[in-house]
Amino acid sequence: MTTETQARSLLDPEIVRPALLESVRKLDPRVQLRNPVMFVVEVGALITTVAWLIRVFGGGPLGGGSEPAWFSFTIAVWLWLTVVFANLAEALAEGRGRAQAASLRAMRTETTARLRDGGEKSAAELTRGDIVVVEAGETIPGDGTVIEGIASVDESAITGESAPVIREAGGDRSAVTGGTKVLSDRIVVEITQEPGKSFLDRMIALVEGAERRKTPNEIALGILLAALTLIFVVVVVSLRPFALFAGTELSETTLIALLVALIPTTIGALLSAIGIAGMDRLVRRNVLALSGRAVEASGDCDVLLLDKTGTITLGNREATEFIPMPGVAEAELAEAAQMASLADETPEGRSIVVLAKGFGIREHDFAGHEPTFVPFTAQTRMSGVDYDGTRLRKGAGDAIEAWIATEGGRAPAELRAGLDRVGREGGTPLAVARNERVLGVVYLKDVVKEGMKARFDQLRAMGIRTIMVTGDNKLTAAKIAEEAGVDDFLAEATPERKLELIKEQQADGRLIAMTGDGTNDAPALAQADVGVAMNTGTQAAREAGNMVDLDSNPTKLIEIVEVGKQLLITRGALTTFSIANDVAKYFAILPAMFAATYALAGEGSGPLDALNVMSLGTPESAILSAVIFNALIIPLLIPLSLRGVRYRPIGATGLLRRNMLIYGLGGLIVPFIGIKAIDLVVHNLLGA
């Protein structure tokens, strides 16, 4: 799904064609009523159409004046087009979501669920609390929690990731999603959804925009735009008596053209598209925002809570040093550690083998021996290998000490010193023993992911503090925090302390974003302003958060924040642009309206003609050019509103200055050029 969407270009005919149709269908005034700005345009289009019809049937210009009939017609056409373009923007944004929804729907096959207590039920009828059995090759009938067994599951339908994932009862990987497929083994699942409200259903609804409600900031901006529209309506309405006072008759068509040019149609047309596109950008990063409000809040976050393991450090530690006991050669320890790790497929085990290679030890060949590998268990907290009477073990320091004791040996005092040193330096020690003798300690180090420091610097420039959360002790945590360059850390974290930290920060007025996956994280996820649940996590976590990351990549929080900021910036930038445009439109339309006002006897043009600074051809071509510019700027800005204005971490003042220059000053200048260019075509080529 992911790759498919990313490849889809803006002008994909599969999206554009239905969008064009949709944009005409949306001319329905009941649809337009939701957007006061565009509603006014539509009413204006209707009136100018009537004005033209009156001319066709032999009447004079509606409201007075002396314009030609083709003028009303052309203005009416362009006003209708303005509304259509606005609809197109929304339809295009919705269309991209709809395309995704369609591919999701295809995944929702009708399956029959086998209940544990015998019996069968259609998947569509499953309710919360039903317990079903799913075996290899079957599709999981609904969202739920694994209560028994372990299985590998293909979740590519949801995540686009083709590698299967493990789902097992208990722990933090117990959630399964309806529509995904069990590849091996058999699991028992307790259903946690109500019928028709599955994760897949919600996803479809979200990407389609069916559940789209206006976000708080969108509502506030909507009020501002409605207020601006109101004031411009009054400006234009009062202009008629003002003009009559000056002996100038203005037709309805002219006044409506002025009104439409003035009201903030650009942002009014693109506002909902910007919102939909924001959600869409998250979806393309494989993040599902369960509400638009959450996307907005993510732009506001002041503090990010990041789990150490997997987010800041690689999930796995890496062996970096062998610390031999007295009388043991480093190479001897390395060889023993390597042999004990040969069957250990964990990244830690692999890294020991890799480190040992540095001592010239090739991969050991057990050919001729009969090795018995001892796997790691939670009880023994050791693993190793037995061969030819030799027994190698590696594991936690105290576990090895205990094992040595049962073998009849005694750990040297240096062992403790070695273990302590590693702990102090922020690493994890592993002791290695051969038979009754301790050989030494392997230093496993937390490896901070590459580029994290730069990322945190970037966040700091954005005004966002990062807090690392870890179960490690303070010493270790401080060491890693320093290395990674986070602003603060919470050591020896428990779910309660995490929740407390969030509440403390919020009491100071900060907005918190965090990621989490376990059931433990659910309260904190619910408390945080932006809670991103990992898709691999538990059902409880997925329900507590307001976003779900299908890739289960905790670093993505940073991208989410950027998308949120981008969304707000795009709104602000286009609002500024839209309002700044009005200046040029005034200079196009007003001199045209009052070209002959207070003209001296015998002269065609009056003093106000001097304000025609763009020297536009005729009054008609000037007004028409402004209206055409006003309409065309909408489709021209659709790509920007869907893509979003780029966010740069250059601090608030830098950003403000930059965007004021581009969209404020640019918004002042661009329409002068645009209107003049259109006038050249309309007047000089078409003879208007």
Place this chain on the structure above:
Amino acid sequence: MAQGWLQIAVFFAVLLALVKPVGIYLAGVLSNQRVFLTPIVGPIERLAYKALRVRPDEQGQDWKAYARSLIVFSLFSWVFLYAILRTQGVQPFNPGGFDSGPWDVSFNTASSFVTNTNWQYYGGETTLTYFAQMAGLAVQNFVSAAVGIAVLAALIRGIAARSAATLGNFWQDLVRILLYVLLPISILGALFLASQGVVQNLADSTVVHTLTGGTQILAQGPVASQEVIKELGTNGGGFFNVNSSYPFENSSGLTNFVEMLLILIIPAALTYTYGRMVGSQRQGWAIFGAMAALFVVAVAVVYFAEQHGTVAQHAAGLHTHAFDGSTGGNMEGKEQRFGIANSSLWTAVTTVTSCGAVNSAFESLTGLGGAVPFANLGFGEVIFGGVGTGLYSMLMYVILAVFIGGLMVGRTPEYLGKKIQAREIKLVTMAVLVTPLAVLLSAGLASATDAGKRSLYAGVNPQGFSETLYAYLSQANNNGSAFAGYTGFIQPNAPGNVGAYGITFADLLGGAVMVGARFLPIVLVLAVAGALAGKRVSPAGLGTMRTDNPTFVVLLVGIVILVGALTFFPALLLGPVVQSLTTRLF
């Protein structure tokens, strides 16, 4: 011209030097702290509370209660003033033997003075008793100014509060502003003006015979005492019809300088007070910077335009260039004593603030020079503005700028740590739009109807349009200055009001506009204060948009100009803009 610029520069330097000390004092008064006058004024203050039956320390008011008290007080003031204007015939201190005013003119005048507008359809020295001037108009000059400052105080408290429910106590604010600020300065100022030749008596007009054998009536009255509060409270209603161009109101270059300073001092100093009360002096200076920038441009344009004259004047062969013994320029309607520079400076001072007192005739300004008062009013009186009103109106623009700018830095907008959400935006846009809406609708009505055209002096031409538009612009913005041909009161040349009648349409429409455009924004601003007071404060970070640096000042100025220009540009075209472009004389 260099000398003129020097005078303007000196004026600005003196004003700048006074901003901080006066601002600190005002902050002390508005924060209910002890100030240096407390030992003298304190007992009177306590007496006032007893008389009003308020215990201010225990009676904090939320925005609704605050607004209620304010409305009740203003309503009472209105009725009281209307009653005085309508009962002149039985009043003492009436040496001119004036009758009571007509109902419609009195309606307009009462509305005018209760709203701090001081729009004058009446002629002071020819229709009002000294009692009505002193007990009616002067009292309102004091209290209406205090009301404006009180609203600002409530708004500042709302902005500075951390999750508070109350905005202070209206009665306490009223009493303290009157006793600690307006009265002491007015007393000192009146003594100064009287010492400079501004009259202060209760005598009848003096009739003198001129050298050429004609007779001249020199109006008298208790002028000095009323003059100071007229400027200090940005009221602007002159004792005499010709306001501060008359030597008995404004006797010399020195009094002219002091009077201009009195107009600007409180509005300018309140920006410092603001910074102090919200705990960041830079916030106050940023707003001062925005106001000062717009003010300097306004002064420069008027001065340039009046010095240069108009195309039509040049076409008619009038000389406007400087020559030996004359500053040159457009001297029509200006006092010889003040010349171009001081008339231009005053014109800017009185229109950036909502004062409206004049020392020259706006009706005679050049097209471009006349466009400046239009623009200042069109921006909604936020360039320093009226006492209190200017800053609270500017803060509405600040919130608007924060909303648009805040989005552009990628956060939902916040001001001083408080989120600006739908409720605030609704209230703020309404507060900002009430006045322009009132102007456009009333001016549209007045220019479209015969009843409206009866007020015209210049006739149906650009000048007549300027008169009409400016009349409603001035009344809606509670300024009170006028393109003075426009009238709502016809008085025959006879003593008393006998035979006089008002132009009912202009009187009622203007009165309604003044009241509506004063009190609706006040209630909305108080509602904003209430909404902000209860909000949590989030700490500022690197990602927060700063509102105390030059970038924000540019944004703020841009928004003020854009909103004002977009609203009034079409209308201005048909008045001052036509006049500055045409070669015809209107």
